[in-house]
Amino acid sequence: xxxxxxxxxxxxxxxxxxxxxxxxxxxxxxxxxxxxxxxxxxxxxxxxxxxxxxxxxxxxxxxxxxxxxxxxxxxxxxxxxxxxxxxxxxxxxxxxxxxxxxxxxxxxxxxxxxxxxxxxxxxxxxxxxxxxxxxxxxxxxxxxxxxxxxxxxxxxxxxxxxxxxxxxxxxxxxxxxxxxxxxxxxxxxxxxxxxxxxxxxxxxxxxxxxxxxxxxxxxxxxxxxxxxxxxxxxxxxxxxxxxxxxxxxxxxxxxxxxxxxxxxxxxxxxxxxxxxxxxxxxxxxxxxxxxxxxxxxxxxxxxxxxxxxxxxxxxxxx
Amino acid sequence: xxxxxxxxxxxxxxxxxxxxxxxxxxxxxxxxxxxxxxxxxxxxxxxxxxxxxxxxxxxxxxxxxxxx
Numbered sequence: 001x002x003x004x005x006x007x008x009x010x011x012x013x014x015x016x017x018x019x020x021x022x023x024x025x026x027x028x029x030x031x032x033x034x035x036x037x038x039x040x041x042x043x044x045x046x047x048x049x050x051x052x053x054x055x056x057x058x059x060x061x062x063x064x065x066x067x068x069x070x071x072x073x074x075x076x077x078x079x080x081x082x083x084x085x086x087x088x089x090x091x092x093x094x095x096x097x098x099x100x101x102x103x104x105x106x107x108x109x110x111x112x113x114x115x116x117x118x119x120x121x122x123x124x125x126x127x128x129x130x131x132x133x134x135x136x137x138x139x140x141x142x143x144x145x146x147x148x149x150x151x152x153x154x155x156x157x158x159x160x161x162x163x164x165x166x167x168x169x170x171x172x173x174x175x176x177x178x179x180x181x182x183x184x185x186x187x188x189x190x191x192x193x194x195x196x197x198x199x200x201x202x203x204x205x206x207x208x209x210x211x212x213x214x215x216x217x218x219x220x221x222x223x224x225x226x227x228x229x230x231x232x233x234x235x236x237x238x239x240x241x242x243x244x245x246x247x248x249x250x251x252x253x254x255x256x257x258x259x260x261x262x263x264x265x266x267x268x269x270x271x272x273x274x275x276x277x278x279x280x281x282x283x284x285x286x287x288x289x290x291x292x293x294x295x296x297x298x299x300x301x302x303x304x305x306x307x308x309x310x311x312x313x314x315x316x317x318x
Numbered sequence: 319x320x321x322x323x324x325x326x327x328x329x330x331x332x333x334x335x336x337x338x339x340x341x342x343x344x345x346x347x348x349x350x351x352x353x354x355x356x357x358x359x360x361x362x363x364x365x366x367x368x369x370x371x372x373x374x375x376x377x378x379x380x381x382x383x384x385x386x
Binding site: 011013035172173174201220222223224225291 | 322323325328336338339340341342343362365366367368378
């Protein structure tokens with residue numbers, strides 16, 4: 001039986017302007033951060049001059065605007081200043097550029113895990129400066145992992161949180177699982193929690209994982225996400241902070257970031273298995289907002305999170 | 319659902335469709351009677367960023383039957 005998913009068909013949207021291009025020949029082009037398509041303004045558009053002025057001001061002040069778009073013709077029909085409520089709603093669903101993390105291309109065959117996972121050596125992400133309360137040792141990280149893993153819907157309860165976390169539905173929902181775990185890590189344990197996204201967004205790349213914990217089938221994704229925590233280690237007189245990932249859908253314990261990435265290149269599952277890029281983002285990042293993995297949506301009230309967890313709680317993958 | 323990317327030409331028997339709202343990889347089968355028409359809609363949706371209503375062949379499945 002077929003299932004219909006949600007529908008939204010409005011041509012009016014609140015957007016931010018990425019650039020205004022004025023070619024030597026031809027019409028002015030308008031590029032929006034939230035759209036792939038390039039738009040122009042027909043010469044016949046009423047109040048064309050005032051619209052252009054509003055656009056320029058929006059670029060200069062980095063303000064969102066409400067636009068009426070005709071994607072079929074690639075033209076802007078109108079532009080308005082959004083209401084304060086619309087601006088607030090828009091800002092809730094995007095990450096501001098001043099706290100955006102870093103997205104990097106990666107060739108896992110060429111990295112040295114002894115260097116790659118060390119927070120102060122390779123992973124000098126500016127967002128790490130936003131939170132200093134890192135996990136003091138591996139034992140504590142394992143305790144946090146075990147608490148999250150115990151909330152799996154597959155155990156049937158009773159659970160310490162609601163809704164339970166459907167780790168068994170590996171094929172989808174990683175964004176909601178990661179966000180729920182982020183809530184646990186930051187509110188129950190009060191440690192810093194960022195997110196790591198992996199992407200298969202070049203050529204025919206795919207992320208391919210063998211779901212050994214859930215029956216052993218292969219699953220493929222175009223992206224994956226999990227909580228990234230910084231854990232302090234003491235090796236003799238040396239103190240290190242390592243980047244570790246909490247992902248009970250894939251592992252039985254916290255793993256190094258490089259281990260987490262490598263597990264998504266299972267060539268036995270797909271010949272095209274390859275992590276193209278990875279991105280370390282603030283914990284507030286919920287899901288990608290573009291294919292390039294450079295913009296992210298948010299879910300500050302965990303409403304999308306809990307909705308997805310509830311929808312997936314009784315589903316299985318293998 | 320918002321189309322993140324449409325991958326064509328990798329395989330003759332299907333195109334891969336990626337949505338921002340899901341991590342999984344969906345497929346539009348070439349055997350679908352309206353393959354070209356649906357593919358064109360998906361391409362347009364990717365270019366415009368406009369969400370589309372997706373009809374799946376089975377609940378929680380990966381095969382796209384239609385797009386509105």
